[in-house]
Amino acid sequence: MESLLTGIEIPQSAMAEGGVLGCCLLEPGCIDDAAAELVPDDFYELRNRNLFELLVKLRGDGRIVDVITIFQEAKDTLDRGVEDIGGVAYVSSLPDQVPSAAGLPTYVATVAGKSKLRSLVHTAQSVLSIASRKGDDDALLDEAQGKLLNLLATERESGLIPLKDVVRTALDDIEEACTNKGKVIGIPTGFPSLDGLTTGFKNGDMIVLAARPSQGKTSLALTIAEHVAIDNGISTGFLSMEMTSRALVKRIISARAGVDSHHMAGGRLGQSDIKQITDTAASIIKAPLHIDQTGNLSIVQLQSKARHLKYRHGIKFLVIDYLQLMHTKADSRVQEVTKISAAVKLVARQLDIPVLVLSQLSRKVEEQGREPCLSDLRDSGAIEQDADLVALMHRDGDSNLVWVSIAKHRNGPCGRAKLEFIPHLTRFQSPRHGVDTK
Numbered sequence: 001m002e003s004l005l006t007g008i009e010i011p012q013s014a015m016a017e018g019g020v021l022g023c024c025l026l027e028p029g030c031i032d033d034a035a036a037e038l039v040p041d042d043f044y045e046l047r048n049r050n051l052f053e054l055l056v057k058l059r060g061d062g063r064i065v066d067v068i069t070i071f072q073e074a075k076d077t078l079d080r081g082v083e084d085i086g087g088v089a090y091v092s093s094l095p096d097q098v099p100s101a102a103g104l105p106t107y108v109a110t111v112a113g114k115s116k117l118r119s120l121v122h123t124a125q126s127v128l129s130i131a132s133r134k135g136d137d138d139a140l141l142d143e144a145q146g147k148l149l150n151l152l153a154t155e156r157e158s159g160l161i162p163l164k165d166v167v168r169t170a171l172d173d174i175e176e177a178c179t180n181k182g183k184v185i186g187i188p189t190g191f192p193s194l195d196g197l198t199t200g201f202k203n204g205d206m207i208v209l210a211a212r213p214s215q216g217k218t219s220l221a222l223t224i225a226e227h228v229a230i231d232n233g234i235s236t237g238f239l240s241m242e243m244t245s246r247a248l249v250k251r252i253i254s255a256r257a258g259v260d261s262h263h264m265a266g267g268r269l270g271q272s273d274i275k276q277i278t279d280t281a282a283s284i285i286k287a288p289l290h291i292d293q294t295g296n297l298s299i300v301q302l303q304s305k306a307r308h309l310k311y312r313h314g315i316k317f318l319v320i321d322y323l324q325l326m327h328t329k330a331d332s333r334v335q336e337v338t339k340i341s342a343a344v345k346l347v348a349r350q351l352d353i354p355v356l357v358l359s360q361l362s363r364k365v366e367e368q369g370r371e372p373c374l375s376d377l378r379d380s381g382a383i384e385q386d387a388d389l390v391a392l393m394h395r396d397g398d399s400n401l402v403w404v405s406i407a408k409h410r411n412g413p414c415g416r417a418k419l420e421f422i423p424h425l426t427r428f429q430s431p432r433h434g435v436d437t438k
Helices: 014-026 029-035 046-060 067-077 081-085 088-097 101-132 137-153 163-180 192-198 217-231 245-257 261-266 271-284 299-313 333-351 382-386
Strands: 003-005 206-211 236-240 289-292 317-321 355-360 389-395 401-409 415-422 427-429
Touching: 014 029, 014 046, 014 088, 014 101, 029 046, 029 101, 046 067, 046 081, 067 081, 067 088, 081 088, 101 137, 137 299, 192 401, 192 415, 206 217, 206 333, 217 236, 217 245, 217 289, 217 317, 217 355, 217 427, 236 245, 236 299, 245 261, 245 271, 245 289, 261 271, 289 299, 299 317, 299 333, 317 333, 333 355, 333 382
Parallel strands: 206 355, 206 389, 236 289, 236 317, 317 355
Antiparallel strands: 389 401, 401 415, 415 427
């Protein structure tokens, strides 16, 4: 048998493929069960692939599935007619290869498993081919990582989950909520007003924090990340495409030490300031906050770095600053941002962690002098569609009070939280009055 890699045969099972088709021919209802788990490309043999596709089509059209209709459809739609599905003798023999249709689940599982293994072999072949090429090392690594990540991203899971399993997990969620009685059950933000609306950021959720430039979205995201990693000891990743890790850490030290950031940058520090800075640095040096300052990330790099942070450092929360600084190949900016948004959502779901991604708002907010709304999310409506929670920042006049409006909340209420920005510390804190849902 032909091999893709030396010593490795192409994974396939002619017996299992014939078993699936035999069951479908014995009982046409099996076509529905098989089609829920398999696609034609899961079949290795071309004749089996063609026959399965034809059976699914007949079933989908509501037509009778028997030998006569199968052969007639093959003659009408396939280039070589019945020969493309193995010939009359082969198709007629398939029902005799299975004792009954009861074996369908086993045959389907085998065909699906072999298909996944073939994908793995093909991906390995592609990676080896990339590794053997000459060119920019980083570009080649990026391409190879893309192949591997695409393999993981296309891993199919059954969309049908038994109701009893769903009921159990739903009851677990309800029991947890009753036990906590409104307390934070996800990743806490550190702001009671926000946590009251969200009960914390949930695993698998894409949270969008959007604002116009200079409204403090990076400062708020960093304040949240600082609270999660340093105060709660929860491993946190921070992908910063706009600021260096050094600049971010200086902000954290300034905020936690209570030392004016401008004084710290200019070296205008007293002995008490220096002691505060030294003590603060010592207290946070082992905090599980992992900052990556790579700029202009591609989708592949985003996925790669997120996975590295998850599996190497065990992160349970990820911040991305910010969405519009990422890039990918697309025909337009709207399509590009649409792909990027989908990639961020995929990272949240695959890693099963909350992902907080910062985003810019349209200039219309400033030009029209109004509070932002969901339609102001810049470049693509896909951001609103993909996000599980969208928080829009809006400064209250010329004051340091900032409204954070939960404009979309897939699994909870919308509302507004009022926060206060501390300019000399470049951080946020809760003011006296927190929540306003009007």
